[in-house]
Amino acid sequence: MSFAWAKQYEPQSGFTKWIDEKLPLPRLVYNAIGAGYPVPRNLNYMWNFGVLAGFCLVLQIVTGVILAMHYASNTEVAFGQVEHIMRNVNWGWMMRYAHANGASFFFIVIYLHIFRGLYYSSYKAPREMIWLLGVVIFLLMMATAFMGYVLPWGQMSFWGAKVITGLFGAIPFIGEPLQVWLVGGYAPNDSTLNRFFSLHFLLPFVIAGVVILHIWALHIPGSSNPTGVEVKKESDTVPFHPYYTAKDGFGLGVFLIAFTFMVFFLPNFLGHPDNYIEANPLSTPALIVPEWYFLPFYAILRAFTADLTIPFTGIVLIEAKLLGVIAMFGSILVWFFLPWLDKSPVRSGHYRPMFKKFFWFGLIPAMLLLTYVGGAPAEEPYVLLSQIGTAYYFLHFLVILPIISQIEVPKPLPYSITEAVLGSDDVPGGTDGGGDNPQAAVKPLPA
Amino acid sequence: MTIRLAGILVGIGITAVLVLWSMVPGVINLVSGPPVEKPAYYAFKEKPHAPEGGFSFAGPVGKWDYAQLQRGYSVYKQVCSACHGLKFVAFRNLEELGYSEEQVRAEAATWNVPGIDPNTGEAVMRPALPTDYFPNPYPNNVAAAAANNNAIPPDLSLMTKARKDGSNYVYSLMSGYVDPDPEKLAAAQEKGFETPTGLYFNPWFANVNLAMPPQLYEGSITYDDGTDATVDQMAQDVAAFLTWTAEPSMIKRKQTGWAVILFLLFATGLAYMSYKQIWAGMKSKKK
Numbered sequence: 001m002s003f004a005w006a007k008q009y010e011p012q013s014g015f016t017k018w019i020d021e022k023l024p025l026p027r028l029v030y031n032a033i034g035a036g037y038p039v040p041r042n043l044n045y046m047w048n049f050g051v052l053a054g055f056c057l058v059l060q061i062v063t064g065v066i067l068a069m070h071y072a073s074n075t076e077v078a079f080g081q082v083e084h085i086m087r088n089v090n091w092g093w094m095m096r097y098a099h100a101n102g103a104s105f106f107f108i109v110i111y112l113h114i115f116r117g118l119y120y121s122s123y124k125a126p127r128e129m130i131w132l133l134g135v136v137i138f139l140l141m142m143a144t145a146f147m148g149y150v151l152p153w154g155q156m157s158f159w160g161a162k163v164i165t166g167l168f169g170a171i172p173f174i175g176e177p178l179q180v181w182l183v184g185g186y187a188p189n190d191s192t193l194n195r196f197f198s199l200h201f202l203l204p205f206v207i208a209g210v211v212i213l214h215i216w217a218l219h220i221p222g223s224s225n226p227t228g229v230e231v232k233k234e235s236d237t238v239p240f241h242p243y244y245t246a247k248d249g250f251g252l253g254v255f256l257i258a259f260t261f262m263v264f265f266l267p268n269f270l271g272h273p274d275n276y277i278e279a280n281p282l283s284t285p286a287l288i289v290p291e292w293y294f295l296p297f298y299a300i301l302r303a304f305t306a307d308l309t310i311p312f313t314g315i316v317l318i319e320a321k322l323l324g325v326i327a328m329f330g331s332i333l334v335w336f337f338l339p340w341l342d343k344s345p346v347r348s349g350h351y352r353p354m355f356k357k358f359f360w361f362g363l364i365p366a367m368l369l370l371t372y373v374g375g376a377p378a379e380e381p382y383v384l385l386s387q388i389g390t391a392y393y394f395l396h397f398l399v400i401l402p403i404i405s406q407i408e409v410p411k412p413l414p415y416s417i418t419e420a421v422l423g424s425d426d427v428p429g430g431t432d433g434g435g436d437n438p439q440a441a442v443k444p445l446p447a
Numbered sequence: 448m449t450i451r452l453a454g455i456l457v458g459i460g461i462t463a464v465l466v467l468w469s470m471v472p473g474v475i476n477l478v479s480g481p482p483v484e485k486p487a488y489y490a491f492k493e494k495p496h497a498p499e500g501g502f503s504f505a506g507p508v509g510k511w512d513y514a515q516l517q518r519g520y521s522v523y524k525q526v527c528s529a530c531h532g533l534k535f536v537a538f539r540n541l542e543e544l545g546y547s548e549e550q551v552r553a554e555a556a557t558w559n560v561p562g563i564d565p566n567t568g569e570a571v572m573r574p575a576l577p578t579d580y581f582p583n584p585y586p587n588n589v590a591a592a593a594a595n596n597n598a599i600p601p602d603l604s605l606m607t608k609a610r611k612d613g614s615n616y617v618y619s620l621m622s623g624y625v626d627p628d629p630e631k632l633a634a635a636q637e638k639g640f641e642t643p644t645g646l647y648f649n650p651w652f653a654n655v656n657l658a659m660p661p662q663l664y665e666g667s668i669t670y671d672d673g674t675d676a677t678v679d680q681m682a683q684d685v686a687a688f689l690t691w692t693a694e695p696s697m698i699k700r701k702q703t704g705w706a707v708i709l710f711l712l713f714a715t716g717l718a719y720m721s722y723k724q725i726w727a728g729m730k731s732k733k734k
Contacts, residue, residue, distance in 0.1 A: 041729065083535045086696070093696045094703070238729065246722040253715025257708060264704025265507055268608060276609035286653070305469045327461065340450040380477050387470040391462045398458025402451035421730060
């Protein structure tokens with residue numbers, strides 16, 4: 001679907017007409033990211049991160065495929081093979097640093113993309129499916145990144161894999177056999193490394209598939225925007241090309257400057273020195289920490305320090321480890337329910353005074369706190385801080401959002417996107433059809 | 448409505464379990480229990496520091512000091528290599544330190560590496576070729592542990608990347624065998640701190656008791672270029688050399704980075720101008 005005023009693809013030459021008849025791929029591109037896709041004219045820089053996330057995925061696949069040509073997933077040689085890439089492969093060091101830092105930047109971009117969605121309630125109707133697919137992509141990314149970090153077979157690779165695969169052992173009854181089956185042994189070993197390499201190669205293409213669904217679902221209602229008011233008429237939109245291709249081009253440049261700065265000047269800043277020590281099952285590192293982008297979830301995992309027991313009887317209902325695992329997976333699963341937990345009719349946090357306060361002074365500090373304590377040793381006061389952060393995290397999504405969407409009085413919304421941008425709705429460019437349904441507003445323009 | 452109600456109940460449930468079972472006992476324990484104390488050796492720990500004047504390769508415009516790398520190599524060869532390997536570095540790589548092909552060939556030949564006698568097929572030691580990698584001084588880890596009071600000397604190829612602030616760490620550690628501060632020592636000994644026989648006190652090591660004895664002494668080697676072989680000088684030089692072994696491409700990386708970022712600044716400037724031009728007039732009311 002697109003708005004009725006969307007420009008139509010018109011092949012000019014005989015060749016493009018021939019292609020359009022046989023396989024209308026140029027038409028698809030034209031309607032997806034070309035002049036045929038009308039987009040709200042008021043998108044701010046926070047709307048750059050979708051395109052950047054797509055760029056990161058391509059970057060990771062390209063660098064990853066090249067690295068895979070020189071890597072070997074055998075515990076005897078994997079660590080040395082990575083050093084072979086760093087030392088003997090032409091520009092291998094650049095490929096590897098780009099891939100390792102590319103993962104970090106992919107997560108930076110995706111977190112900004114997710115938190116933009118949270119602030120502007122992009123998950124609300126009619127865009128629930130885009131959000132749900134996005135959460136699926138995030139889960140797949142986490143699995144991919146985790147398995148990728150195991151491949152260099154350093155100390156953190158091994159011990160990180162041991163801790164994370166050990167989580168499955170917390171599941172009652174089937175936990176331990178399940179864990180042994182998933183790992184291919186009692187501790188990470190050659191079988192583990194081989195299957196992780198195989199899956200680490202496969203999953204990015206699964207992600208690419210879900211990304212296509214994500215973009216497809218996006219093109220049905222069209223992009224959301226900072227006012228949260230739906231597109232009503234042509235003057236509310238501009239064609240994606242050249243307006244947003246130009247803006248995304250600039251955004252990509254800024255992204256690349258930050259990214260290449262890390263790759264060329266601080267390539268190991270986001271990594272961990274212990275991963276330059278070859279995996280040794282007999283020597284446990286002083287502090288096992290995951291990559292920075294998993295730290296909030298790692299903090300939630302470790303926040304539960306005591307078994308859930310029936311008081312005064314000592315009967316254990318749920319073990320602490322399982323509570324942590326449930327909470328960690330629950331902290332992401334809760335995002336699946338967001339469209340139905342937050343029923344405020346207003347989308348944009350800009351017009352929601354209470355929501356805005358809880359977002360900036362509750363959720364964001366809680367996430368930063370969890371990131372910080374996730375990298376700290378499991379001792380006081382970090383344990384207490386992680387418990388405070390975890391409690392707020394769940395209260396925010398499950399209790400605070402449903403309640404404020406009931407009691408909050410939103411600020412008045414602009415009548416239309418045009419009014420929000422130009423200060424008045426009285427401009428040439430489309431007849432107002434009223435209501436939020438873009439279909440109702442559509443009338444052809446006088447040429 | 449059902450989902451929101453369920454959400455509120457689940458949210459309160461999770462928080463209640465967390466607060467009542469984990470957090471409250473934790474706080475009670477924190478308030479009433481004995482204070483959490485760091486192990487006694489923490490009192491001695493020092494952060495790595497740079498040598499006076501800093502390393503030539505540090506910073507975004509850093510460069511290798513080839514004379515220093517060559518001196519560092521001679522420290523490695525004459526001191527470290529007795530116990531530590533350098534398995535990711537080949538003799539051919541030494542050309543990057545400014546040696547000629549012939550010098551590298553001659554240098555490699557002064558090392559012996561395991562080989563196979565072409566006539567009998569027996570395992571023998573033979574002079575190294577430029578294509579060979581630096582040999583491990585021990586045939587295996589068991590032999591290494593047996594010779595070193597059960598501590599296996601680690602391979603040094605990646606040492607400066609495998610430690611936080613690695614170049615400064617190696618420099619600080621190698622020049623950091625000092626006697627513990629007597630006051631701190633008395634206080635720590637009350638808490639059970641000691642430096643067992645066979646270990647050596649060094650405030651830059653993770654738990655300040657290190658299995659490696661002090662290796663660098665004033666004049667313990669002679670530099671070809673006539674530089675005074677002080678402990679500080681040798682520690683700097685070997686730290687610089689090990690920074691190179693850990694990442695031979697470091698300087699090329701930084702130089703490439705400048706070219707890439709200058710190009711990107713230019714390209715992004717162009718992208719910004721075209722963005723502004725395309726959007727001109729879109730943010731204000733058209734007349």
